[in-house]
Amino acid sequence: MGPGGIATIIAAASLFVIAVAVAYAVIRVGRFIDEAKVSLKAFTEDTTPLLTESTRTLELINSPLASFAKITKNVEEVTTKVTDATTGFMDKNGPAVKVAGALISAAQMSKGRKSKKKSD
Structure with a gap:
């Protein structure tokens, strides 16, 4: 066996070592992928009910928030209508409002006098 035969044996041995290393790496990567698949499945099974809940x-x-929004909108509409009605009444019946105010003031004064007479 000459120098070419020894070189062939060394090359074959090194290719064998490389092939074993590659096979080992492929097996490890395959196991990693299997574990990742199992972990992802467990994560999905645990997360799905949480998302549903x-x-x-x-x-x-x-x-309830939608109902509250409807109630708020209705209150806003009623408030707007009352404001419009009050403003319209005040604009059209300014003197009548002044007379009504004077009558209310007079009635309150009258009640005040009756209270003082009873307590004396």
């Missing part, structure tokens, strides 16, 4: 909770919270 969160969605349901948000739906339960949004229902």
Whole structure:
């Protein structure tokens, strides 16, 4: 066996070592992928009910908020109508409002006098 034969044996041995190293790396990567798959499946199974429950909770919270928004809108409309009616009445019946105010003041003064007479 000459120098070429020894070189062939060394090359074959080194290719064998490289092949074993590559095979070991492929097996390790395959196991890693399997573990990642199992972990992802467990994560998905645990997260799905949590997301479903969160969605349901948000739906339960949004229902009263929608009702509250409708109530607020109705109160706003009523307030606007009362303001418009009051403004219109004040603009059209300014002297009547002044007379009504004077009558109310007179009635309050009258009540004050009756209270003083009773306490004397």
